[in-house]
Amino acid sequence: MPSSLLTEPVLLILLSLADQPRHGYAILQDTHKISGGRVRLSTGTLYGALRRLLEERWIERFEARDTSRGKQAYRLTATGRRNLQAEVSRMRQLSRVASGRLAQTES
């Protein structure tokens, strides 16, 4: 999954897993929170994205001690973290340019 094809749901899922492993329901709650209540992923969208991220080895299953299969947790792999950092850097650079341009037009 090249970085140029990172969709917003995938970006939010990766951000949700950036600080700690989470299971499906916790990812849904966290993505809703970090998007400021703007994005609410459906279960179908979430697991479609998790399947692709697992196949691309951006995330992996995290075998927590007390989790059953119904509450499987996921965490970022080194590849996933690296790609997330690259995407965040790209967005930061774009945001910096956009701020500069907007400031120019306002002044």
Add this chain to the structure above:
Amino acid sequence: MLAFYQLLLSLYPAGYRDEYQQEMLSVLVQLNEESSQQGWPARFLLAARETAGLLRGALQEHFYAFTGFDPLVAFPNRRIPMRSEFRFPKTTVTLMALILVAIIVAIEKAKAISESIPPSSTPVGPIRPEYVGVVPAFLIALGSACVMGLIGWAILFALGRSGIHRLSSVQPDANQTKPSTLGLK
């Protein structure tokens, strides 16, 4: 409602169900419990969102299982569309459309001709090479090569007119390329 979600989950491919059905059902149970405490509007919204999500997900997974091609990679959503600097010029698009139309017309014409010929019970015999002379065959091949060459040249000419090839020779603005000496000794 959970029975309905289970029904929707059964629409997913078998391999996917083995891997994720229990997890997805567990998440749906938790979402259902959460929404039941928030009243019927929340329950309705959840049902609508999950039904649409599960149906779309099932379709995508079947497509992926059948073709091995991820539809979300082909048609990414919720993202600013990023386009490369390459653009097909309008002349090229027009030319390619004309070629396509010509091919379609030729196919239709061939079909009409074949249908107009009465069916013959006698089988078509083997093509004997003495009926096709060397010179006509050579001329046909040469003519075809010329036509293909002309088409290729026309496409390249049209691409050349787009100005893409001139971008590399564009000199940046002199003010930008000149290194600033402010603050430097």
